[in-house]
Structures are given as C-alpha cells and as structure tokens.
Amino acid sequence: MRGNFSIIAKMFSASVVAAGLMAAPARAADDTIKVGILHSLSGTMAISETTLKDAMLMLIDEQNAKGGLLGKKLEAVVVDPASNWPLFAEKARELISKDKVAAVFGCWTSVSRKSVLPVFSELDNILFYPVQYEGEESERNVFYTGAAPNQQAIPAVDYLMSEDGGSVKRWVLEGTDYVYPRTTNKILEAYLKSKGVAAEDIMVNYTPFGFADWQTEVSAIKKFGSAGKKTAVVSTVNGDANVPFYKELGNQGIKAEDIPVMAFSVGEEELAGLDTAPLVGHLAAWNYFESIDTPENKKFIADWHKFIKNDKRTTNDPMEAHYIGFNMWVKAVEKAGTTDPDKVIDAMVGVSVPNLTGGYATMMPNHHITKPVLIGEIQADGQFETVSRTPGLVMGDEWSDYLPDSKDLISDWRKPLSCGNFNVATGKCGGKGTN
C-alpha cells in the first residue's frame, strides 16, 4: 500500500511541480512553524556568526526531535546578510514578509541590530539578540539575551578593584572604534570616577577595526603601567584585532600578574586561534564559560560536538544566549498557544528557563534577562577558569545609571506602561532612544 502510495505521490508531485510551486509555500506554512536565522555566513562577521547559525539549527533539530511545537514541526529559514548592514534590514524584511517566520534569531554587531530595528517594529515581529552590547536601548520587538553593561562591564571592574582581583588603581580602557566600546567606556569612565579614580589614572585609547600593528599601543600600556600603581587594561577590542593584540602583549612580556587584561569580547572561539600559554591569567567577563561544570552544560557541549561532527569546536557565551532565548520563545509560544508575534511578546515577560550554568534566566519587563556574571582567567588549554562569580543573578539594566542622560529612564513593556524609555523625572514616555 505504502509503496503504491509513494509511487503515485511521486508521479503526482512530478506532474504538478510547475503548477504546485505556487501552492507549496502556502501549504508548508500550515504544517510547520518557520524560524528565521539572520546571521552573516560570509564577510568579516562570518567568523563569529556562522557558529550561532549552527547552534540555532541544532536547537531547532532538538525541539523537532521532542515533537516540535504546538503539534507542528519547526522549520529553520537561513539567510545570509553577508556582514553588510543595509542587507540585514533587507533580509529581515524578506524573512518576515515573504517567508512569514514566527520569530527571528540573529544579528551580532550593534550596527546590524540598529539597522533591522525599524523593520521589526513596522512588521511587528520578534528578534532575539544574543550578544553582549552597550545598552541604552529597549524595543518592544527585541529580546536581549546577551549581557547589558551592568551584567558584564561593571562587575568586571568591581572584581579588578577588589583584593582578589589585585586592587587595581590605574586603568587603561582600550577599544575598537565603534559604538559598543565607546558607550561602554563612557559608562566605565563615569563609574570609575564615581569610585574615586582620578582622571589622570584613566587612559582611553581606540584603534580601527581589524587593527593588526599593536606595537605602539602595547608599549604605551607598558609606559602607563609604570607609574608605581597597580594597573589593568579593560579591553573592548573587537574579535579579529584581538589575536595580534594578545600576540604583541606576549612578545613584549606583559604578564597577567603585572598588568592583567580584562576582555569583554574575547571568548573561547577567539582563543582557538591563539597559543594561550603566554596569556595565562588574563581575564574575561562573561555570563557563560565552556568550562562550567554542570550537567546541563556537559550535555549541551556533547550535543554540539555531535551536531557539528567535530570534537574540537568550542561553545561560547552567545551560543548560551541563543539556547536561553530559543527555550524562552518555545515556552512563551506554548503559554500563548499561538505563534502570533503580538501575543508571544506579551507572553514572554516573566518566562523563566534554566541556563547552562546551573541557574535560571528570567525575561524581565524591560526585555532583558537575568544572568550570573562570571570572571574567568585564560588557561594554557584555551579555556577559562572561573575565579569569581556574582552571588546571585544580575538583572539586565538597559539604561545605565552612570550616564547623565539615561539615569532617569526605565523600561517596562507590560501594560499599561508599555514604554521603552519612560522618564521617571518627568513622568513621560519618550526622550532619548526614540528614533
């Protein structure tokens, strides 16, 4: 029977292929739920974003193996915005209008996120953004599953100021020249000054994207560090420029015991391209490390190796963010009983799912999540050893308390407030952040 049927089906489908092309997508939309994946698979950002695409495919596969969602299978729609910011907006529009996806997981750089924001609010869809970022934003259609500055930068600086971290008194803020480092450094400078650090004990320096010749910068750091006070570098240097930066640090003999470098954009993936022996002891602040010893994490790593068919591939913080974001979305869809973005957005707030570090992540009314903050030291095997961990979970704070023009703003997307930039001083919704 089955054989007969499949032959008939084949003949049928072959004969109607041309005519059926029109009808096929419509039918597919009925029996699957489409999930958009908007990560660069070519161009400069492919180095980081390709991994996230693969992680999403793995999560969707696993959900389908568990029986899908609302009785339907999930179907991934992958597009390649090619590290081209305007193309991000175009591809987002294509995913929502043409492919009719229920939600989109994507973007890495802040500029790509900013470029798709208008598309998501116009077409009312959902974006899950998995990367640590500079804050100063809260949109109804975006869920920020990466860290806000207070979930990464501030605790990292606190650690360096503590006795365990070496009681640092002098600070180099070294960053790549774009919006995330500039905003983060502005927040950090204000924070350090509020802690009594003098202006001459802070040095801020920016380098261009993909900067490769770090000799002058590293020797300037050495010079700044020889003023008889304990010095540390806080690095917001972006992905690709990190390898030559660390190589130069190692070659010029800057040891972590003397001048530690605390990085916000260096994860397991970036270290994979480096010989880490000279870097032991340099630090990174994240909300997840591959080395975290929990059963959830072990399972996640094993699944990842199996999916990607390579035991050497590492896991990293943005992958965990997608893991959390995806599970939250699944839970919210089940709660709302529909994939209609409008209803899912309302159902998202308050959803709580386990993270990979042995705790829970909860979606807050400001569309940011709760996270533990971990400080790790680089080990000779390219992994991080956790040396400090916040006692509880930290709530993402979108509007920094240390910047004069955003300290009065709060965000709460629950009804009746439904506002991303409510000014508590004037009692009005709007002001900074309204584009």
Place this chain on the structure above:
Amino acid sequence: MTLIRTIGLTLLFLLAMLSSSGAGEADLRATIAKFATAKGFSDIGAVVHELTATGDPTVERPLSALADGNLYIRKADSLVFVGKEAGESVQLFDPLGSEASGEAAKDDVTKIKVNNTLRRVIRDALGTLTLGAKDPAARLAAADTMFKTPDASNIEPLDTAIAKETVAGVKALLEQARAASVLVSDRPEADKLAAVALIGTRGDRDAVSLLTSVESSASGAVKDAATAAIASINSTLALWDAGQNIWYGISLGSVLLLAAIGLAITFGVMGVINMAHGEMVMLGAYTTFVVQQVIRTSFPGLFDWSLVIALPLAFLVAAFVGLIIERGVIRFLYGRPLETLLATWGVSLILQQAVRSIFGPTNQEVGNPSWMSGSFDIGQLAITWNRLWILVFALTVFGMLLYVMKRTPWGLQMRAVTANRRMAASMGIRTPWVDALTFALGSGIAGIAGVALSQIDNVSPNLGRGYIIDSFMVVVFGGVGNLWGTLVGAFSLGIVNKVLEPYAGAVLGKIVVLVLIILFIQKRPRGLFALKGRAVEA
C-alpha cells in the same frame, strides 16, 4: 683558597641544618595537605605563606606547580599531588620528591585554582627561595622579582647573596634589589639617598615606577633626590621613545613591504588591478597552517622548522593559483582595467568563501617557533624577535626579487614585455607565457608574505582584506612599476604612521596618513619614483 672553601662548606652545612631543623619533611607535608581543605583564594594564599615561611628550598616544587596550575587533589583520599596532564588522565607525582604516584582520571582529581594575585604571591615567595639557586638565570630572575617587590626583610638575605655572587650582571641587579628594599625600610637617610642614586643609574621604566612610589611616600632630601632622578631618567627615556617609534615604523614598513611586494609585480609591472592579491597572502598563511598541522601530528620535532618548510610550499600554492587566475580570467581582460578590477574582486570572494568552506570561518592557530617568540633589549629599546625576523625576511625577498628582475634572462623578458609588448613579441619572446609567469611570480611572492604575516596576524579567511588597501597605497605612493619605489614607499608610510600614532592615536593617525598621500598624489600623480619614457604612455 682552601680556607674560603671550608668556610663556604660550613655555611652551606649550617644552612642545610637550619632548614631541616626549621621544618621537618613531615611538617611540610602536613602544611601541603592543608591545600586540600583550603576554601577560596585567601586560604590558599595563607598556606602558601606558611610554606614559604619555612624557608625550605624543597617547597619550590609544589609552589611552582601551584603557580602553573599543576597541583591536584585526589578526590578519594584528599591527598595533594603534582600532576601532569596526559590526554584524559593525569599523571601524579609526589609533591616534595619526584617519585611517580600513579595515574588518575581527570574526573577523579581536582585542580587547585589560582588567580593572578596568588601567582604574584607565589612568584615573590619563590624569588626569595631561589636566590641561592645554582643557575645564574634563576638568581637573576629572583633578583628581578625582589627589585619589583621591595621589602625591608629582604635586605639581609640580599646582603648574603651579594657577598657570595660571582656573576657581575647578577650582582649588579642584586644590589639594585637591595637598594629598592632599603628605600622601603627604616634605614637612615644617607643609605636611602645612596639607594636612590643607584636605582637612578638603572635608567629604565621599572626604575621610574619604583621611584614614583618612593616620591609619593618619602619626604625631605629623599623625596627631592627621587624627583630629580625621575626627571633625569625621563629625559633620556624620551630619546629612547623616539628611537622606539622609529623602530616600530620600520617594522610596520617591513610588513607593508611584504604585503605590497607581490602587488608591485602584478600591478606595478604588469598593470593588472589585482583585487585578489590579498587572497594570495591568505593562501600562503593557510599553507603555513596546513604544514604546521602535519608537523604537529606526524613530526613534532620539526616544529621549529615549520616556517622554512612552509615557504617554498606557500610560494608554489599561491603561484599555481595565480597561474590559473591569469590563464582563466585575466588574459582575456588585458587593457580593460575596470573589468579586471571587477573580475579579480569576484575571484577574491570565491577564494575567501572556498577557504571558509574547507577550513571553517574561525581563526586557525599558527604557532610561533621558539626563535620567533619573545623580545630582547638594546639599551631601553625592546625589540621583539618576530618583528626583527620579518624585517630581515622582507629585505631578503626584496633583494631576491630585484636580482630576478635585473640579472636573469626571465627578468629581462619581463621588463621587455612591459616596456614594449609588440617589439618584444617580434624579437621572439612568447609574451603570453611571460605574462602568465610574471603573474604567477607576483602571486607566489604574496604567498610567502602570507607565511610571515601568519606570525603576527589572524589566520582567517578575511586575512587578505586587511592588506589589500595598504598594498595599493604603498605601490601607488612609491611609483607604479618601480620596485625601489615600493621599498621606499613602504618604509616611509610605516615610519610616518608610527611616529604620528602616539600623538594622534591609531584612528586619526591613519586618516592623516591617507590625507597626506592624497595631497602627495595631487602633486606627483606618478608617485615617488615615476617611470619615464615610452613605457608610461603605453
């Protein structure tokens, strides 16, 4: 002689007696066992202090193992071992002796965690312990540590060490370490003034660092002396800084030269606007990666030779790809610069994506052989080995290329075809083959540049992107068609960039350099060394 030797022996004997009576081996073991129950870094730090307080040199072994993250606790019986990781298991050794104590699976032992603060504590503690080491290098390291972490209690052991020291260099550093310790002690002012003078002669950043902290805590004559010493050191350091910037400039220039030299052939000599030039560099870097991968798995002893082995291979791989590009695409497009530009741009995207599909989008690790790691000092100039070798390498490649162009029949044919293609063809030169081989040569040289650049940059599919603009800039600035122009162009751009950088910052510095080049090209459109004569018009 004999008398001295007898006294020395007696001293050694006494020392040995002291240490063995100070803390027996059982006591040491009991202290080391406390690591198993220590909670948090401060507890571990307390145990470290307790161990170093015994003054027993045998504690060096467990302590340096701890600093390196090689001290383990066996979960079953809470015993402490020095461990060596081997695959999924850890080989265990006795912490005081060196006898092997079997193996354990990774899950059955816990590594004792250390952080930077602890590493520093251990390093300082080891400094005092290794002051009497046999190896002069170890004593030098100890003296250096003690200089950087002065402590009044260090003066006496340092006095003993200075009296015993025979190596002049170590002795000088020991005396400086003693001076540093005197400054933080309550010795009389005259001693401190002498110490400031002694440290002042050191004349480097570490001296400034130390004197600055003295300046802020001392008073009276010592403070004034420190201020004067800092000022004098700083004025000499300013000169050294200028020298350092020039060196950085030369080093950046050598990188630019390496990246641009292949383009000086394909664009400079042949006139092909080759946007895929950067990808040839990338192919060279990936060849190095593959060579190192093979060496790592099959011939680990050859690792220091990996770059030498990679050089000819990188040349061949890139030259071969270059040959295919020339025969397959570029030969149809001679004389149509816009189409060439677009076509080679397309080729560059194809090559990038091909590498991405084969090797994956992430960075690949290319290791530095031992002779390319670290740095050495000339006066106050710190020169890193990898940069020095790249400079030597760039100049060698340049010299060889110059020889090929000027002294070989093939070079003559190349120049003939460039100067007047039809005349060269009538003289019996097979111009299509000369074109193909010239392009292959340019690509091959870009490939060997990739071997060198893999030592200082990311090996990722985007590697070439970072160099293409700079390479064109160098060739256009130096003068199209002139190898010497490329040399001078690369070094002047490098030096101007690096001299500007400390004042203007990296971002603004780069903009200033670009503006300067634009102005220069307005004045001299053909670059520094313009070709003259008929070839220009052809």
